Amino acid sequence: MTTAPPLATELRASDTVRATPGRKRRKKSPRRLLNYLYVAPAVLFVAATTLYPLYYNVSLSLYDASLKNFLQGTLEFVGLANYQEQLANPAVWNGLGVSLIYTISTIVLMFVLGLSLAVFFNRSFPGKHLLRAVLFLPYILPTVVSANIWRWILDGSYGLVNYVLMSVGILSEPVFWLGRTETALLSVILATAWTMAPFAMLLLLAGLQDIPKGLYEAATLDGSSKWQEFRHITLPLLRPVALVVGLLGFIYTFRTFDTIFIMTRGGPGDATTVLPVLAYNEGFVNFELGQGAAINTLLLVIPTVLALIYFRATKKE
Amino acid sequence: MVKKQRITTAVATLLTIAYLLPVYWMVATSLKSKSDIFNSPPDLVPSPLSFDAYAETVFGDGAVWQGILSSTIISVPTLILTMLLAIPAAYGLARFSLKLTGAIMLLMLGAQMLPSISLALPLFAIFSEYNLVDTYASLIIANIALALPFAIVILRPYMLNVPQELLDAARIDGCTTFGSFVRIALPLMRPGLIMAATLTFVSAWGEFVFGLTLATSDDMQPITVVLNRFVAQFGTQWGNLMAVSTIVAIPIILIFIFLQKYVVAGLSEGGVKD
Numbered sequence: 224m225t226t227a228p229p230l231a232t233e234l235r236a237s238d239t240v241r242a243t244p245g246r247k248r249r250k251k252s253p254r255r256l257l258n259y260l261y262v263a264p265a266v267l268f269v270a271a272t273t274l275y276p277l278y279y280n281v282s283l284s285l286y287d288a289s290l291k292n293f294l295q296g297t298l299e300f301v302g303l304a305n306y307q308e309q310l311a312n313p314a315v316w317n318g319l320g321v322s323l324i325y326t327i328s329t330i331v332l333m334f335v336l337g338l339s340l341a342v343f344f345n346r347s348f349p350g351k352h353l354l355r356a357v358l359f360l361p362y363i364l365p366t367v368v369s370a371n372i373w374r375w376i377l378d379g380s381y382g383l384v385n386y387v388l389m390s391v392g393i394l395s396e397p398v399f400w401l402g403r404t405e406t407a408l409l410s411v412i413l414a415t416a417w418t419m420a421p422f423a424m425l426l427l428l429a430g431l432q433d434i435p436k437g438l439y440e441a442a443t444l445d446g447s448s449k450w451q452e453f454r455h456i457t458l459p460l461l462r463p464v465a466l467v468v469g470l471l472g473f474i475y476t477f478r479t480f481d482t483i484f485i486m487t488r489g490g491p492g493d494a495t496t497v498l499p500v501l502a503y504n505e506g507f508v509n510f511e512l513g514q515g516a517a518i519n520t521l522l523l524v525i526p527t528v529l530a531l532i533y534f535r536a537t538k539k540e
Numbered sequence: 541m542v543k544k545q546r547i548t549t550a551v552a553t554l555l556t557i558a559y560l561l562p563v564y565w566m567v568a569t570s571l572k573s574k575s576d577i578f579n580s581p582p583d584l585v586p587s588p589l590s591f592d593a594y595a596e597t598v599f600g601d602g603a604v605w606q607g608i609l610s611s612t613i614i615s616v617p618t619l620i621l622t623m624l625l626a627i628p629a630a631y632g633l634a635r636f637s638l639k640l641t642g643a644i645m646l647l648m649l650g651a652q653m654l655p656s657i658s659l660a661l662p663l664f665a666i667f668s669e670y671n672l673v674d675t676y677a678s679l680i681i682a683n684i685a686l687a688l689p690f691a692i693v694i695l696r697p698y699m700l701n702v703p704q705e706l707l708d709a710a711r712i713d714g715c716t717t718f719g720s721f722v723r724i725a726l727p728l729m730r731p732g733l734i735m736a737a738t739l740t741f742v743s744a745w746g747e748f749v750f751g752l753t754l755a756t757s758d759d760m761q762p763i764t765v766v767l768n769r770f771v772a773q774f775g776t777q778w779g780n781l782m783a784v785s786t787i788v789a790i791p792i793i794l795i796f797i798f799l800q801k802y803v804v805a806g807l808s809e810g811g812v813k814d
Contacts, residue, residue: 259640261632265625265688266644272685273651276662283665293665343555348548354556356800360563363739363796363803365746367764368789371771372566375778381578383565390581417562478655481748485768499657506661507753519658526653 277523283516290510305517314493314501315518322477322497325412330472332416337423337468342453344424345431355428362421370485373414377401401487404494411483411495415476423468430464431457463537470533474526498522566789570594570782577779593783597770604784606759607766613676614751614762615744618683622740625684626691627733631721633692634699635707645696648689656749659685664753674756682750687740694739698732699725735802742792763788 284305286298309315344355361369376383379399388394400410434457442452480499483489489496489504496504502522506515557564569577573590576583598604633641663682664673672678702725710720726733751762761769767784774780796803 255636255638258632258636258638261628261636262638262644265629265692266647268625268684269647269651269689272663272681273654273659273689274647276659276666277654279666280658280662283662288665294668340555340559343552346548348545348552350549351552354552356803358556358559359800359803360560360793360796363742363746364563364792365748365764365788367746367748367767368566368785368792369562371767371781371785372562374771375569375782376562376565378776378778380776381580381582381778383582386580386582474653478653478657480655480657484752485748485771499655502657502661503753506664512661512665515661519655519661522655522658 280516280519283512284520286513288511288513288516290512293512301513305513306520309514309517309521314496315498315521317493318496318498318501318518319521321408321493321495322499325408325415325479325483325495325497326473326476328412329415329419329476330469332412333419333423333472333476334465334468336416336420338427340420340424341427341431342457345428355424358424359421361418364418366418366481367485369418370414370482373410373417374401374486377410402491404491407487407491407494411486414486415479415482418482419472419476423472426464426468426471427461430461433464434460466533466537470530473529477526478522563789566782566785569778570786572779574777574779593779594787597780597783598787603758603766603769604763604787607761607763608787610676610755610760611745611762611764614679614683614747615741617676617680618687618744619737619741621680622684622687622691623733623737625688626695626736627726630692630695630699631725634696634702635704645693648692651689652686652693656686656747657753660749660753663750667754673754674760676760678754679750679760679762682754683744683747686747686750687743690743691736691740694736695729695732698729702728731802734799738795738799738803742795745791746788 285300285302286292287301287304288298292298340358344351377385377400379385379397379402382397382400384400385394385397389397398406400406438456438460439452442456447455478499479497480503483495483497483500484503487495489500498518499522502515502518505511505518509515568584568586570593571586571589571591572583573588573592576586576590632638633644638644659682663678663685667673667675667678672681706724706728707720710724711717715723746764747762748764748768751765752768755761755765758769767781767788770781770784
């Protein structure tokens with residue numbers, strides 16, 4: 224699974240609960256230092272296992288570091304040569320294009336599915352909680368499992384999707400979804416959106432419940448239709464949550480490696496070779512650690528820039 | 541009104557079943573005989589039930605057992621160590637007004653958003669400097685790196701919700717800070733603890749990228765990577781593949797059945813109210 228929701232939890236928690244209540248007296252400094260002891264082990268661990276590797280990645284990207292060079296300790300400093308090479312590499316531009324199409328299409332599909340489910344589950348009926356919880360299963364299934372399920376369902380010869388589409392007459396002959404350039408990307412988008420939509424549903428449902436009921440009552444009194452209510456109350460007031468879903472969706476989809484790797488290995492050809500798959504191929508198939516590290520940096524820059532734009536924009540609002 | 545609600549329940553049930561059909565199809569396929577899998581029209585319910593796929597993959601091949609063993613050796617210490625590090629950290633971040641709280645929470649939020657593949661490459665390089673590549677230790681460290689920021693972010697709001705007055709009262713009654721933490725705070729945040737522990741285990745069990753890149757020899761690889769190996773090996777022997785997929789999914793499905801209250805309630809904490 225991808226671990227997403229706590230951001231929303233945290234954003235909300237920090238909105239409502241400000242730091243420690245009832246602590247007006249300033250503690251003496253030894254005590255303050257002692258308090259840091261609770262936090263220190265975890266912070267040091269996270270720094271050592273995320274910040275340090277990120278720094279290491281950037282520094283590795285400045286060396287001619289094939290695995291052989293690396294293991295023999297004969298790294299040669301090449302400055303930005305790896306970046307120059309990768310930016311001139313058509314595979315990187317193709318990867319960026321595929322990544323963007325994959326990410327944006329997945330977000331759109333995830334959002335439409337998630338919002339439909341959220342609107343439906345935003346009413347009260349017996350069994351609602353159970354069903355809402357059960358719907359969550361695809362999100363926490365191991366991605367290797369869901370990717371394999373979709374490989375089977377989309378199989379050209381005996382897959383369920385072909386069978387259904389052919390029996391209702393949409394297809395006249397079987398489609399080899401994962402084997403064809405035109406349909407492979409669509410297939411991985413579908414599989415990813417299926418696992419992510421419950422997460423979108425959860426956040427959007429929270430957003431729906433924050434909309435004051437009185438607004439709908441007033442609209443009903445004014446004689447507006449359900450669609451008008453949805454269009455003029457629900458959608459505008461859902462905007463902040465929708466933006467969070469979009470941003471998190473982007474961050475978590477843009478980094479997706481396992482679903483695509485299991486379903487297509489990036490193929491056929493390079494039809495589904497997103498940037499994470501490219502970084503893996505460069506680092507762990509070609510064993511060009513320096514080149515892989517350079518792609519990694521690109522992979523990190525784009526979501527970071529997007530997140531910064533988002534936080535800038537929300538601060539202004 | 542009641543009748544209308546019943547209809548809504550029926551529609552919701554159908555929607556949910558339709559959405560989860562792929563999961564059912566995995567289990568159903570794993571229980572069909574080799575020839576029944578290729579029936580057209582496909583049998584919705586496997587009949588007769590066949591356990592051949594399980595016999596062939598689980599009992600005919602040691603790799604599945606080895607994968608389950610590796611995944612357990614990786615997931616359980618990841619779970620224990622993550623909780624041991626996360627609980628005091630979340631406590632400290634919620635209870636004390638530390639100057640660095642904002643920066644630390646930002647680090648945790650940022651860290652849990654990193655692409656695994658971007659960590660895998662430098663971690664591979666770092667671990668190989670310390671001769672840790674292809675050891676359980678490296679896989680456990682990498683898995684904690686993924687799970688710890690997440691666990692802290694989950695736990696902190698629960699800590700914030702423990703009333704300071706209760707802790708103060710315990711202190712007045714003679715508890716030490718640590719004593720009041722263990723006796724008052726921990727029991728009060730049980731749902732948060734169960735949730736953080738569950739999601740830590742779920743993420744470690746399903747983890748794939750580190751297993752793929754850091755476990756270079758076959759007998760180190762977690763069950764997720766073994767499944768990936770089967771994809772290459774079995775190709776389109778769907779019965780076998782779905783059997784192994786089901787085995788990988790079973791612990792997660794069981795956890796989901798027994799703990800979904802905590803998982804979903806916890807994930808929606810602060811948002812979905814009723």
